[in-house]
Amino acid sequence: MNEKISQLIDQELDPGQRNKVFDRICNDDSAKNAWQCYHLIGSVIRAEVSSTGSDLSRLIEQKLDSEPTVLAPLRINKPDASQSKAVWKSAGLLAIAASLALAAVVTLAPVERDDTGNKLITGSETRGQAVRFSREFDEMLVEHAQFTASAGLNGLIAYAKLISDQQLEQ
Amino acid sequence: MTASAPHLSTKLSSAHGFFSFLLIGLLSTSAAADEAADWLMKISAAAAKVNFSGTFVYVHDGQIEAMEVARRINQDGSMQERLYALNGAPREVIRGMDKVWCYIPDQNVVVHSYRQTSNNGFPGILPGDFAQLRRNYHFVEGVDGRIADREAHQIKVIADDSYRYGYSLWADKQTGLLLRSDLINKDNEIVEQYTFINIEIGGIITDQQLAAKSDQEALQLFGPGTDLPVSADSSDWQVTRIPDGYSLIKHIKRMSPTDGDEVEHRVYADGLSTVSVFIKKAKPGQSHKNGLSRMGAVHAFGKAVNNHRITVMGEVPADTVEFLAMGVRLRN
Numbered sequence: 001m002n003e004k005i006s007q008l009i010d011q012e013l014d015p016g017q018r019n020k021v022f023d024r025i026c027n028d029d030s031a032k033n034a035w036q037c038y039h040l041i042g043s044v045i046r047a048e049v050s051s052t053g054s055d056l057s058r059l060i061e062q063k064l065d066s067e068p069t070v071l072a073p074l075r076i077n078k079p080d081a082s083q084s085k086a087v088w089k090s091a092g093l094l095a096i097a098a099s100l101a102l103a104a105v106v107t108l109a110p111v112e113r114d115d116t117g118n119k120l121i122t123g124s125e126t127r128g129q130a131v132r133f134s135r136e137f138d139e140m141l142v143e144h145a146q147f148t149a150s151a152g153l154n155g156l157i158a159y160a161k162l163i164s165d166q167q168l169e170q
Numbered sequence: 171m172t173a174s175a176p177h178l179s180t181k182l183s184s185a186h187g188f189f190s191f192l193l194i195g196l197l198s199t200s201a202a203a204d205e206a207a208d209w210l211m212k213i214s215a216a217a218a219k220v221n222f223s224g225t226f227v228y229v230h231d232g233q234i235e236a237m238e239v240a241r242r243i244n245q246d247g248s249m250q251e252r253l254y255a256l257n258g259a260p261r262e263v264i265r266g267m268d269k270v271w272c273y274i275p276d277q278n279v280v281v282h283s284y285r286q287t288s289n290n291g292f293p294g295i296l297p298g299d300f301a302q303l304r305r306n307y308h309f310v311e312g313v314d315g316r317i318a319d320r321e322a323h324q325i326k327v328i329a330d331d332s333y334r335y336g337y338s339l340w341a342d343k344q345t346g347l348l349l350r351s352d353l354i355n356k357d358n359e360i361v362e363q364y365t366f367i368n369i370e371i372g373g374i375i376t377d378q379q380l381a382a383k384s385d386q387e388a389l390q391l392f393g394p395g396t397d398l399p400v401s402a403d404s405s406d407w408q409v410t411r412i413p414d415g416y417s418l419i420k421h422i423k424r425m426s427p428t429d430g431d432e433v434e435h436r437v438y439a440d441g442l443s444t445v446s447v448f449i450k451k452a453k454p455g456q457s458h459k460n461g462l463s464r465m466g467a468v469h470a471f472g473k474a475v476n477n478h479r480i481t482v483m484g485e486v487p488a489d490t491v492e493f494l495a496m497g498v499r500l501r502n
Contacts, residue, residue, distance in 0.1 A: 027497075028475075148444045
């Protein structure tokens with residue numbers, strides 16, 4: 001999904017895909033965070049952070065405000081003090097935003113781990129790989145299986161999933 | 171003028187021949203569909219009538235897992251079954267009249283215990299259900315073959331859109347029991363398959379064959395969960411959109427047997443495919459899965475909304491779980 005959001009920002013999606021991604025952003029907190037994060041990075045690069053208005057940008061600004069202003073040596077075409085601060089502030093923003101972006105990417109990366117540390121496969125990376133879910137997921141599978149069984153066909157299969165050993169290919 | 175009459179007659183005759191051919195074709199297609207539908211009912215009925223024991227393989231994600239099964243239909247029509255994994259951890263599922271025990275000894279503590287929704291778990295597919303099924307699937311007669319040393323007949327259930335999988339089913343000719351099932355995606359690929367490699371149909375299934383091998387004393391027992399009253403109006407949540415052909419068949423609220431927390435569970439079905447929506451309050455500091463996950467044919471989609479965890483899962487394509495998940499919202 002992060003890749004799709006990135007493609008959306010870069011205007012690389014067709015209208016159908018675009019609507020789907022907008023749908024996710026509107027309805028999914030993690031997609032919304034990723035959207036805000038990508039825009040923040042773009043804004044930081046363009047030194048427009050204060051105009052983004054996101055919680056993350058406020059956090060960055062607060063951090064920067066607590067930083068001492070760096071006084072650079074005089075140059076021939078010396079920028080005034082406010083410009084100097086703005087340049088360093090942008091550089092600082094970029095560094096902090098980069099570290100936060102890294103954290104955000106790690107948090108939002110498609111390969112996740114469950115409570116027991118097992119790898120979960122998501123999105124397009126799922127094909128051909130096995131997973132073992134958390135106990136909570138197992139519990140939901142059991143609850144779900146009751147109703148799958150009532151379809152009358154694959155009750156046996158629904159329960160086979162519960163005892164399937166999905167960790168063999170981890 | 172007279173010269174054109176034979177020509178017209180020939181044309182009419184050709185047209186008549188063509189429409190006759192078309193009509194016969196349609197009738198035979200319809201007859202084949204009816205026959206496939208009959209087979210589907212036979213499969214469904216056999217599941218609730220026939221004792222059997224045997225070994226089947228469950229093939230998914232490039233893995234082959236062997237499992238042992240014994241099922242007994244008691245005189246009162248109730249069903250008892252034991253399912254046992256022959257590879258990896260010795261997990262087993264025991265299904266009784268109104269309970270399911272799932273033994274997962276490799277997780278050391280987990281024994282799940284739940285009640286089922288019906289007395290025998292196999293209410294079956296009734297003729298009336300086909301009207302609904304035909305809105306989302308069409309049926310095709312397959313070929314004859316041999317599965318687990320038994321004569322079998324194939325029925326193809328083809329999904330009409332990408333919100334559900336299709337099936338290729340092989341039924342035992344003599345009893346109708348399902349011997350092999352392939353789940354087919356929209357690209358005509360087999361997503362998962364289960365097929366018997368040996369089976370004994372009929373005969374006596376002993377209590378010993380149905381007894382759990384796991385050491386219950388060594389495992390921690392969870393459940394069953396406690397049901398709470400719920401209705402669509404009383405829920406704080408709404409599912410604003412449902413994929414075509416699916417409808418709400420169950421709405422439950424229960425206390426989770428593993429952590430005691432309240433879980434709202436909605437079940438949507440199209441007659442063959444089933445999708446569950448779980449809504450549970452998020453716990454601070456607890457890790458959760460966001461986005462899409464998959465296990466064999468099961469897709470799941472997780473997201474966070476207003477400090478709650480939404481999980482949608484089912485043996486359906488990724489689009490179906492995502493579509494439903496995106497429509498789950500807090501009621502205004």
